[in-house]
Amino acid sequence: MTAKFPKNFLWGGAIAANQVEGAYNADGKGLSVADVMPRGILNSEPVLNGELGDFPYHTAIDFYHTYKDDNALFAEMGFNCLRLSIGWSRIFPNGDDAEPNEAGLQYYDDVFDDLLSKGMQPVVTLNHYDLPLGLVTKYGGWRSRELITAYERYCKTVFTRYQSKVKIWMTFNEINCVLHAPFTAAGLVFKEGENKLQLQFQAAHHQLVASALAVKACHEIIPDAKIGCMIAAWPTYPDTCNPDDTLKAMAKDRQMLFFGDVQARGYYPSYAKRLFRENGFEIEMATGDEAILKQYAVDYVAFSYYMSQVESADPDRREKTGGNLMGGLMNPYLKASEWGWQIDPKGMRIILNQLYDRYQKPLFIVENGLGAIDSVNADDSISDDYRIDYLRDHLQQVAEGIADGVELMGYTTWGPIDLVSASTGEMKKRYGFIYVDKDNEGQGTGRRLRKKSFYWYKDVIATNGEEL
Numbered sequence: 440m441t442a443k444f445p446k447n448f449l450w451g452g453a454i455a456a457n458q459v460e461g462a463y464n465a466d467g468k469g470l471s472v473a474d475v476m477p478r479g480i481l482n483s484e485p486v487l488n489g490e491l492g493d494f495p496y497h498t499a500i501d502f503y504h505t506y507k508d509d510n511a512l513f514a515e516m517g518f519n520c521l522r523l524s525i526g527w528s529r530i531f532p533n534g535d536d537a538e539p540n541e542a543g544l545q546y547y548d549d550v551f552d553d554l555l556s557k558g559m560q561p562v563v564t565l566n567h568y569d570l571p572l573g574l575v576t577k578y579g580g581w582r583s584r585e586l587i588t589a590y591e592r593y594c595k596t597v598f599t600r601y602q603s604k605v606k607i608w609m610t611f612n613e614i615n616c617v618l619h620a621p622f623t624a625a626g627l628v629f630k631e632g633e634n635k636l637q638l639q640f641q642a643a644h645h646q647l648v649a650s651a652l653a654v655k656a657c658h659e660i661i662p663d664a665k666i667g668c669m670i671a672a673w674p675t676y677p678d679t680c681n682p683d684d685t686l687k688a689m690a691k692d693r694q695m696l697f698f699g700d701v702q703a704r705g706y707y708p709s710y711a712k713r714l715f716r717e718n719g720f721e722i723e724m725a726t727g728d729e730a731i732l733k734q735y736a737v738d739y740v741a742f743s744y745y746m747s748q749v750e751s752a753d754p755d756r757r758e759k760t761g762g763n764l765m766g767g768l769m770n771p772y773l774k775a776s777e778w779g780w781q782i783d784p785k786g787m788r789i790i791l792n793q794l795y796d797r798y799q800k801p802l803f804i805v806e807n808g809l810g811a812i813d814s815v816n817a818d819d820s821i822s823d824d825y826r827i828d829y830l831r832d833h834l835q836q837v838a839e840g841i842a843d844g845v846e847l848m849g850y851t852t853w854g855p856i857d858l859v860s861a862s863t864g865e866m867k868k869r870y871g872f873i874y875v876d877k878d879n880e881g882q883g884t885g886r887r888l889r890k891k892s893f894y895w896y897k898d899v900i901a902t903n904g905e906e907l
């Protein structure tokens with residue numbers, strides 16, 4: 440019988456600096472866009488000129504100080520990798536400082552050393568929703584080309600520093616979210632009368648060029664490393680077999696695929712021209728940009744997957760699905776999480792096939808998981824069978840995707856330890872195998888507890904996915 444998962448498959452979990460570390464101003468760290476969001480991407484506007492209160496990302500789960508113990512728990516589950524991000528503003532507090540901050544560089548040296556000593560290879564996202572705030576106030580975020588230079592310098596600094604420790608990199612987390620969360624993903628604040636879509640795509644162009652330059656630098660500095668893009672992926676289904684619904688779904692799909700198309704194939708897809716034209720703008724490109732995109736395509740395509748969505752061309756049907764970050768209609772064939780995200784394991788197989796058919800490059804599932812409310816039993820156990828069900832159902836479809844012929848590098852669940860939600864800034868939306876005793880108000884001991892899913896995932900890894 441053929442094994443479900445390949446040998447040397449990467450098993451682990453994924454976290455992001457701003458959602459776990461806390462210590463938001465320790466050891467010379469500058470503020471990032473996450474530090475000025477009181478209650479996450481969906482529930483708040485950035486506080487740019489006011490007093491910063493006690494915001495959730497400021498303390499998060501204190502991973503900055505607890506990483507050794509937390510890594511030990513990941514190792515206990517058998518992880519052979521951990522996806523984590525570097526906080527850019529720990530390295531360059533304002534984003535474009537003349538010299539990097541040695542304390543920040545040392546911190547990630549220590550974290551990577553600790554992971555490696557415990558048998559886990561670091562899989563590193565260069566920028567995960569925490570652009571240095573200095574780059575927003577000084578340049579207006581990614582609307583400015585200046586950020587390409589700042590990002591390239593940051594990348595070269597960390598590639599050089601960690602070249603012997605980190606061999607798998609990703610350029611931007613969920614790069615397509617510049618279209619959905621422009622402040623968080625690109626530091627964009629719009630002025631009255633501005634063409635928002637134009638600015639979003641202009642910022643995207645800068646990020647895409649920056650991403651290609653990061654690929655170039657990574658290959659030059661660490662020849663044996665792989666560097667990929669990362670997109671928030673979800674299949675879009677047409678509401679009916681009316682061709683108008685299919686066209687609507689296709690347009691929605693392209694909001695995601697555009698980014699993979701440029702990063703994996705190395706050029707702007709033909710459909711982009713019409714989109715820009717019909718929205719009354721062109722992308723400003725510098726001489727040489729297209730050549731850079733062409734020459735430095737990514738080695739692999741990473742993606743997050745949580746849900747699918749449904750699109751209709753009928754305006755009366757287009758009421759929003761509650762809590763679904765991407766909008767869309769309710770799918771009567773699917774259940775939804777407590778946050779209204781529609782649970783669609785088969786969508787995982789669909790997206791794996793769609794991305795592999797299109798790009799023919801290795802894929803890497805770097806986020807998947809269920810945000811749910813957990814309760815702690817009297818004996819400190821946590822019976823999160825719903826999380827096990829969600830992950831098992833998805834992993835079964837991952838195995839189907841592999842059987843379909845998809846080349847897959849690995850699977851890292853989102854939030855192997857409870858962390859602060861990106862969309863709502865809450866702690867009660869928990870993803871972890873490890874419970875963290877902390878509530879939405881930041882109260883709690885911070886104590887870590889193993890949930891039932893902890894033992895389940897440990898078995899999954901120990902059997903290389905044969906037992907789900």
Ligand code: BG6
Pocket residue numbers: 455458568612613671743806810853859860861862863868
């Ligand atoms: C992805 C992000 O969009 O989804 C993560 O890369 C985020 O940062 C995750 O945490 C889950 O979303 P949420 O809003 O439930 O935290």
